[in-house]
Amino acid sequence: MNLSAQYKAIRNYSEKICEPLQTEDYVVQPIVDVSPPKWHLGHTTWFFETFILTPYLTNYQVFNKDYNYVFNSYYETVGNRVIRTDRGNLSRPSVNDVYQYRKYVDEAMESLLTNEVNAELEELLILGFNHEQQHQELLLTDIKYILGNNPLFPAYSADLFKPKNEAKNEVSFVHISEGVYDIGYEGVDFSFDNELNRHKVYLQNFSIAKELVNNAEYLQFIQDGGYQNFSYWHAEGWDWVNVNKISAPMYWHNIDNSWYNYTYQGLEKLNLIQPITHISYYEAYALASWKGMRLPTEFEWEIAAKQFNWGERWEWTESAYLPYPGFNKAPGAIGEYNGKFMVNQKVLRGASIVTPENHSRITYRNFFHPHLRWQFTGIRLAK
Known part of the structure; x- marks a missing residue:
């Protein structure tokens, strides 16, 4: 799979994870360790914009200059950011805004990946892929915490991540x-x-x-x-x-x-x-x-x-x-x-x-x- 195909597959999977959610589920932050799904979608997009598009795509214009403050996680070198406990207090950008942000960055990344990729850029791209995959796991565990601490105990999905019912042998x-x-x-x-x-x-x-x-x-x-x-x-x-x-x-x-x-x-x-x-x-x-x-x-x-x-x-x-x-x-x-x-x-x-x-x-x-x-x-x- 080439870099462009890898990028699309990974980015699409993040959005697939969020398909079972209601809009209200995207903005909840019950505890400091759990980030709202909306923030994960924005942060992984900010990573590609900040570390790849801005330095490597000629004439690239950031989607929104304020998003560096909203979606930076812990990178002191990149500037100030919303403190972690306040991620769930952000009603804006909206869920729709975040998806528009993803679309904008994805289109720019597609343009970048039509050109020849040098070794330095490829190394950053692969780090970005792995970074988003880390957040996919966090997305799923954060979603479980959000729904699992709702008194209605709503299901995330009837079909996804069903446990295997296999009895283990005696411990060896x-x-x-x-x-x-x-x-x-x-x-x-x-x-x-x-x-x-x-x-x-x-x-x-x-x-x-x-x-x-x-x-x-x-x-x-x-x-x-x-x-x-x-x-x-x-x-x-x-x-x-x-x-x-x-x-x-x-x-x-x-x-x-x-x-x-x-x-x-x-x-x-x-x-x-x-x-x-x-x-x-x-x-x-x-x-x-x-x-x-x-x-x-x-x-x-x-x-x-x-x-x-x-x-x-x-x-x-x-x-x-x-x-x-x-x-x-x-x-x-x-x-x-x-x-x-x-x-x-x-x-x-x-x-x-x-x-x-x-x-x-x-x-x-x-x-x-x-x-x-x-x-x-x-x-x-x-x-």
């Missing part, structure tokens, strides 16, 4: 011998800068589960008083449980002594054989402690991943999000993409059911603060 483990292993991306295709540079790590003997922890196992943790027993928790996690009155994973509801779970299909009876999801690092750690095990490090996960199926859930690891040896930030705004977030966050590995096709690899390093759980996060045990 992959055993990895101690030794020195190579970690990090190696190849010529795209990777993010935080996957570089490839380097060696020493690992002790360890075992890692082939299967993810499922809802039935997590329910046992709840029924055994897991949320009431501080001995399973970090002190910070225990404070988080008590301050926020946490007693179950996000989207779980105990109704008349039966457990229900909000899904893209609406509120449904809890499916016990599905992998647990929408949990924080604190909860993942506590469940592992309750089981007498632990979470894997990101290096253990990467070395063992070829021996188990992954991709249903972003899997919490025991690793802090830190730069690899020799990590270098790119100059300018592009250098802000990953490096400045390497503090106070945990690495997650794998992918999820809403990760776009061809947007996952064993070396991919996702990262979130330990309390966050609106993404499709899950648990793989190690010992």
